[in-house]
Amino acid sequence: MRLVDIADTIDLAEVEARWARHARTLPSRSRLITTSPKAMSFGVPPVELALESVTVIIGGAPMQAAVMARFYEFGVVAFSLRVAADDLSWADFSARVNAVDAALGIASGSDLWATLMTQVTGVLRPAFIRPSAEPLYEDYLLGLVHALDGVTSTATLHEELDLVPMLSGESRALSEQATQDLLRQRYSYYTDDLVVLTWDRAFIVEPRDDSDVLDVLEVANAQLLELRYYDELLDAELPRMYDLIEATRTVANPFAARRYADLARRLQTLVAEVTEVTEKVDNALQVTEDVYLARVYAAALDLFRVPHVGKAVDRKLAIIRDSYTALYEEASSKRGELMELAIIALIAVEIVIAMIRHV
Numbered sequence: 629m630r631l632v633d634i635a636d637t638i639d640l641a642e643v644e645a646r647w648a649r650h651a652r653t654l655p656s657r658s659r660l661i662t663t664s665p666k667a668m669s670f671g672v673p674p675v676e677l678a679l680e681s682v683t684v685i686i687g688g689a690p691m692q693a694a695v696m697a698r699f700y701e702f703g704v705v706a707f708s709l710r711v712a713a714d715d716l717s718w719a720d721f722s723a724r725v726n727a728v729d730a731a732l733g734i735a736s737g738s739d740l741w742a743t744l745m746t747q748v749t750g751v752l753r754p755a756f757i758r759p760s761a762e763p764l765y766e767d768y769l770l771g772l773v774h775a776l777d778g779v780t781s782t783a784t785l786h787e788e789l790d791l792v793p794m795l796s797g798e799s800r801a802l803s804e805q806a807t808q809d810l811l812r813q814r815y816s817y818y819t820d821d822l823v824v825l826t827w828d829r830a831f832i833v834e835p836r837d838d839s840d841v842l843d844v845l846e847v848a849n850a851q852l853l854e855l856r857y858y859d860e861l862l863d864a865e866l867p868r869m870y871d872l873i874e875a876t877r878t879v880a881n882p883f884a885a886r887r888y889a890d891l892a893r894r895l896q897t898l899v900a901e902v903t904e905v906t907e908k909v910d911n912a913l914q915v916t917e918d919v920y921l922a923r924v925y926a927a928a929l930d931l932f933r934v935p936h937v938g939k940a941v942d943r944k945l946a947i948i949r950d951s952y953t954a955l956y957e958e959a960s961s962k963r964g965e966l967m968e969l970a971i972i973a974l975i976a977v978e979i980v981i982a983m984i985r986h987v
Contacts, residue, residue, distance in 0.1 A: 629706055629707060629708040629709075629767070629768050629769075629770070629846060629849070630706075630707050630741050630765055630766070630767050631704055631705070631706045631707075631765060631766045631767075631768075631846070631849050631850055631853050632704065632705050632706075632707070632741075632745065632763050632764070632765045632853075633703055633704055633760055633763050633764045633765070633853050633854060633856075633857045634703060634704065634705050634745075634749070634756055634759065634760055634763055635703045635756035635757055635758055635759045635760055636703050636757055636758040636760075636901075636905070637701065637702065637703055637756075637757040637758070637905070638699050638700065638701055638702075638703055638704075638705075638755055638756055638757070639755045639756075639757060640672070640674070640675045640699060640701055640755075642752075642754060642755035643655065643675045643677075643699050643752050643755045644675055646751055646752055646754065646755060647675075647677055647751065647752065650751045651677070651751070655675050655676065655677050656675070656676050657673040657674070657675060657676070658670060658673050658674045658675070658676045658698060658843070669913075669914050670847075670912065670913060670914070671908070671911040671912050671913065671914055672700075672701045672908070672912075674698040674699055674700045674701070674706075675698065675699045676696060676697070676698050677696065677697045677698075677699070677748070678695075678696055679695040679696065679697055679744065679747065679748075680695065681693060681694050681695060682695055682709070682740065682744075684709070684711070684731055684732065684740065685731060686711060686724070686727045686728055686731050687723070687724070687727035687730075687731075691711055691712075692711075692712075693709040693710060693711045694709070694710045695707065695708070695709055695710075695744065696708045696710075697744070697748055698846070699752075699755075700850055700912065701908060702850075702854050702905050702908045702909050702912070703756075703757075703760070703854065703857075703905070704850045704853055704854055705745075705748065706846050706849075706850060707741065707744050707745075708846075709732060709740075711724070711728055713725075718776075718789050718790075721771070721773070721794075722771075722790075722793050722794040725769065725771045725794050725829075726793070726794065726797055728769065729769050729797055733767055733769065734767050741765075760857075764853060764856055764857050764860070765853070766849050766852060766853045766856075767828065768828060768829070768830070768845060768846075768849050769828065769829045769830075770829070770830050770831075770832060770842060770845070771794055771829070771830070771831045771832070772832045772834065772839065772842070773831075773832070773833045773834075774834060774835055775835060776789075776833065780819075780820070781819045781820065782816055782819065782820060782821060782822035782833050783816065783819065785822055785833070786811050786814065786824070791810075791811065791824060791831060792807055792810060792811075794829070794831060795810050795811075795824060795826050795829050795831060796810055796826075796829075797829070810826060811824060813825040813826070813927050813931060815920070815923055815924050815927065817920040820833070820835050821833055821834055821835065821839075823839075823841050823924055825845075825924070825927055825928055825931055826931070827931060827932070830845055840921060841921070841924055844913065844921055844924055844925045844928065845924075845928055847912050847913045847925075848925060848928040848929050848932055848934065849932065850909075850912065851909050851910075851912055851929070851932075851934050852932045852933070852934050852937065854905070854906075854909045855906065855909060855934060855937040855938050855941055856937060858902050858905065858906060858941050859937055859940050859941050859944070861902070862902070862941060862944035862945070862948070863944070865898065865948075866944060866947065866948070869895065869948065869951060895948050895951060898948060899945055899948050899949055902941070902945060903945065906938070906941060910938075913925065
């Protein structure tokens with residue numbers, strides 16, 4: 629999957645209306661398949677579009693890939709390409725996963741993702757509120773298995789099968805410590821399912837239908853991407869803020885209070901916008917009763933360092949809030965000084981008028 633920060637906000641109703649008019653497939657609102665809505669649900673369900681399948685060259689051979697796109701209200705679109713891998717040995721399956729990464733991953737240089745972006749933006753651009761000039765993106769690779777011959781329990785699957793080449797993408801043997809770190813994040817609910825998480829890949833065994841774990845990992849990646857965007861936005865905004873404050877302070881202007889107030893309003897608007905969107909990001913997935921998915925979700929957030937990036941955004945917002953408060957107080961002080969000067973001027977005028985009359 630590739631997730632792209634495409635805009636500040638996406639009007640999901642507009643996406644549905646425009647896609648229904650221009651495409652042969654109807655959009656739908658995503659929901660978790662196997663989990664009760666009371667246990668876990670999307671905050672605002674994303675809009676899911678089925679795009680036309682594409683042909684990709686995997687390991688030197690052309691293969692068909694099913695394509696889906698999901699649009700999240702907070703400005704992220706998640707593209708997913710699914711390549712079938714039926715009736716393969718474990719070694720061949722592992723090789724297929726790595727071949728998909730080589731063909732479509734970050735280092736592949738594939739222009740397929742750009743083509744998909746153009747396909748959806750050509751129809752849906754009016755639904756994107758303040759489109760991103762330089763979109764950020766995140767990639768994530770998943771290997772999903774529905775059946776493993778001869779395996780009755782996944783509890784010791786990591787001992788029976790060599791998961792390392794698929795999870796690491798490395799052909800060379802890893803050290804024992806690196807292997808342990810790679811396999812540390814393992815989760816199961818039943819005896820026949822399994823989720824193994826890494827920073828940029830996951831392996832999932834799900835003998836039933838499609839796993840909700842896929843959706844959970846997509847949301848976690850979307851949250852990381854959006855917080856990364858605002859972290860970089862604030863990184864760029866803070867130096868500009870300092871320059872504006874310094875420029876405002878160095879201008880000898882009796883009406884400096886207005887300049888301070890205007891800058892304070894700008895900073896407060898920025899804080900309000902970022903806070904509103906980050907709250908939507910934080911509430912993208914609401915977890916209540918499903919302990920298993922909650923554990924996987926929390927582990928993914930921690931592994932992707934989403935809380936760390938979120939705290940960085942909060943710290944920078946706190947700096948801007950403090951600057952807003954200081955500017956507001958300085959604006960009030962300047963207004964007070966201006967009022968004092970006005971009063972002194974009025975008193976002086978009255979004295980002059982009184983002296984003229986006396987003369």
